[in-house]
Amino acid sequence: MSGxxxxxxxxxxxxxxxxxxxxxxxxxxxMVMGVSADLVVNAANxxxxxxxxASTFQVARIVDAAVPAAIEDxxxxxxxxxxxxxxxxxxxxxxxxxxxxxxxxxxxxxxxxGATRIDRFDNGTSTLxxxxxxxxxxxxxxxxxxxxxxxxxxxxVQIGGxxxxxxxxxxxxxxxxxxxxxx
Numbered sequence: 399m400s401g402x403x404x405x406x407x408x409x410x411x412x413x414x415x416x417x418x419x420x421x422x423x424x425x426x427x428x429m430v431m432g433v434s435a436d437l438v439v440n441a442a443n444x445x446x447x448x449x450x451x452a453s454t455f456q457v458a459r460i461v462d463a464a465v466p467a468a469i470e471d472x473x474x475x476x477x478x479x480x481x482x483x484x485x486x487x488x489x490x491x492x493x494x495x496x497x498x499x500x501x502x503x504x505x506x507x508x509x510x511x512g513a514t515r516i517d518r519f520d521n522g523t524s525t526l527x528x529x530x531x532x533x534x535x536x537x538x539x540x541x542x543x544x545x546x547x548x549x550x551x552x553x554x555v556q557i558g559g560x561x562x563x564x565x566x567x568x569x570x571x572x573x574x575x576x577x578x579x580x581x
Contacts, residue, residue, distance in 0.1 A: 409439045409446055417446055417458050417580075425461070430501040430579070431522060432456035437580065446580065447479075457504060457519070459495035459579030466577070473544040474578035480509050480539040480557060490581035491543045493553075494573035505573055506581045507543045507555040507563075509534060514563040516553050520571050527553065528565035534558050548574040 415422060417437035418429045429436065436456040438449050448456060478489025490508030495501070502522035508515055509532070516528040539558040546552040550568040567573075 408444065410444050411439050411441050413441050415439050427458045427579070428461050430457045430459050430495060430504070431519070455581070457492050457495070457502075457506060457579055457581045459492060459501070459504070460577045470548055471546050472578065473542065475540060475542045476580070477538055478541050480534045480536060489541060491541050492579040492581045493543050493545050494576040495579050496576055503573060504576065504579070505543070505545060505553055507541070507553070508581055509557055514555055514557055514560065516555055516563060516565045518567060518571065518573065527567060528563050530561075530563045532557065532560040532563070534560060548572075
């Protein structure tokens with residue numbers, strides 16, 4: 399795996415805009431969990447963030463044509479805000495997001511309750527595949543998720559400089575292709 403297929407995205411806007419309408423006129427993202435107003439590109443700080451009123455889990459996948467929908471090995475990286483709080487979920491990444499049928503199918507990695515977590519979503523229902531206690535610094539961190547293979551999917555997640563958390567998925571529900579996104 400090498401090279402950036404998409405990004406980095408500077409998220410520069412003159413006024414707040416829902417992520418699934420960004421950039422205006424030819425959006426690069428679509429909401430697959432949550433509603434349009436849950437993820438907003440904020441004009442005051444030029445970053446994507448969860449809207450204060452969001453009450454559901456949010457996932458948006460990239461729909462930009464430069465991002466291939468079918469790829470065996472995939473890695474996504476992004477700078478995101480990590481909360482050390484036990485009750486606030488941090489920024490997360492999604493990979494192998496469905497592009498047809500029920501779009502609420504993907505792998506998601508985030509940080510919650512002092513742990514790096516890897517979940518598989520099947521039609522919107524979450525199955526925890528791995529969780530490991532990690533100590534992170536509250537604030538900007540680099541989030542990385544890597545998925546390898548299709549027969550037995552290996553998922554690796556790292557936030558900041560913490561140790562990698564790994565899960566494998568050989569079930570019939572494993573995700574074998576699809577673009578990345580944000581959670």
